Amino acid sequence: MTNTSDFEIFLAAAPGLEPVLCAEVGSKGFKQPKPVPGGVVTRGGWPEVWRANLWVRGAGRVLARIDSFRAVHLAQLDDRARRVPWSSVLRPDTPFRVEASCSGSRIYHSGAAAQRIETAIRETLGAPLSEEAEVTVMVRIENDLCTVSVDTSGEPLHKRGYKEAINAAPIRETMASLFLRQCGFDGSEPVLDPMCGSGTFIIEAAEIAARLNPGRARHFAFEKLASFDAEAWERMRAVKSMRVPAARFYGSDRDAGAIAMSRANAERAGVAEYTEFRQATISEAQPPAGPPGLVIVNPPYGSRIGDKGKLSPLYRALGQVLTSRFTGWRVGLVANEPKLAHATGLPFLSPGAPVPHGGLRVSLFRTGPLP
CATH class of the missing domain: 3.40.50.150 (Vaccinia Virus protein VP39)
Structure with a gap:
């Protein structure tokens, strides 16, 4: 993603609720939302990512899709991962972790795929790897197409920040x-x-x-990204x-x-x-x-x-x-x-x-x- 002002944004929904989430996203002024399996895609820049986390009630998390490329073996994945513009998204001083999944692809070992991405980020950016990191890079290899996203939410979005007490089997x-x-x-x-x-x-x-x-009452993982602008975010949050x-x-x-x-x-x-x-x-x-x-x-x-x-x-x-x-x-x-x-x-x-x-x-x- 060379263009940081317009990229694909994915809002996750429980399977079966994608059209309902799509209607909500459309009603809140996001660009041409489209239901896809497991959620809704729209386009925008980082302000739209922040707004989606702040405004959208039905999304479980918001992913920023930062790159996609074809990769049919690990050496190719390794090479392409080093060309992802990591420094425009991740900070060298902030721990990260990688989650990978593979389906219908010649690269079928998700652990090996995650390892290649981790190494590429560590060696090109210098950011520390940590299992407990709030910043998660998500890699999906499907039919040999590798999509690299960053989870901008952190804790799932159903955690609104006010609920200390819950009973058995609560609905999210x-x-x-x-x-x-x-x-x-x-x-x-x-x-x-x-x-x-x-x-x-x-x-x-x-x-x-x-x-x-x-x-309104919680913190998000995007606050730890290189693209974060604290003043712009405060202005957005202050709108009553x-x-x-x-x-x-x-x-x-x-x-x-x-x-x-x-x-x-x-x-x-x-x-x-x-x-x-x-x-x-x-x-x-x-x-x-x-x-x-x-x-x-x-x-x-x-x-x-x-x-x-x-x-x-x-x-x-x-x-x-x-x-x-x-x-x-x-x-x-x-x-x-x-x-x-x-x-x-x-x-x-x-x-x-x-x-x-x-x-x-x-x-x-x-x-x-x-x-």
């Missing part, structure tokens, strides 16, 4: 934001989660409504987009610990004044006063044999409460078993693509406004 913030988008949520209506756990859906909805940047939401956001859970966790997380995220959390069972769920909105819920899944039978009554009870009390509300339900989702008796539209989540595959089941 990145996935929660894309599911909210799939349900048609744009920040203008109330959202209720009757099994809110550590509050992910409710906090994410409140942040979207308040126009808070998801990356915040507004007071028109709606409120409600979470309930039967577990007192989950409610305490949700409140603490909402406080740290800066959205406590737009959210309400209370301890309540499913049968106690009530729509708040005012216009209808969206009920979104991630109930327990049956991951072990025999769980399905035990969980059916819970899903049935949830369906009965929503059908009898939540007229005019839409529902989004995350489930790994169509059978369990349909036990609610809710009039679902055709479900979204299954998405990997915590070793399972889950789908989002959605309804229109309930009659």
Whole structure:
């Protein structure tokens, strides 16, 4: 990449959610985003990379594609790796590490490929190699084409920087934001989660409504790159987009610990004044006063044999409460078993693509406004 002002930027998404992430990236003004397997590609320079990390809710990480070339054997890889303009991206005083993957290529040993790249960087730039380095160079050799990227995010982007407390099997913030988008949520209506756990859906909805940047409270790996401009970054971060939401956001859970966790997380995220959390069972769920909105819920899944039978009554009870009390509300339900989702008796539209989540595959089941 000789041109540092325009290169390919890859935003990772859970497989199945690429079109949803693409819609978000397009809505935030990035150039001609295109869904590809595992994410979305767009083009831009380093400011666009920073902006993607700061603004985009649904991306798991942001990679800057710094070079690509053909390589059919290790000596060729070694030679080409020494011609990559490392000094325009990496700093000689900053540790780095390399992750490589190979598929359908004559170079098939990812460890050997990683080693060649490491040596090339060490010998041409002088930067130290470290297994613990935050700066990761990612090398993918696919059908003899080698693509070299730098992970500009560091810690995965679902780590927004406010959540100290999480409960078992939480949904990632990145996935929660894309599911909210799939349900048609744009920040203008109330959202209720009757099994809110550590509050992910409710906090994410409140942040979207308040126009808070998801990356506002954290550090990124790009701050350690040669291309980083601290003053320009501070100016970008200082732009205030915040507004007071028109709606409120409600979470309930039967577990007192989950409610305490949700409140603490909402406080740290800066959205406590737009959210309400209370301890309540499913049968106690009530729509708040005012216009209808969206009920979104991630109930327990049956991951072990025999769980399905035990969980059916819970899903049935949830369906009965929503059908009898939540007229005019839409529902989004995350489930790994169509059978369990349909036990609610809710009039679902055709479900979204299954998405990997915590070793399972889950789908989002959605309804229109309930009659």
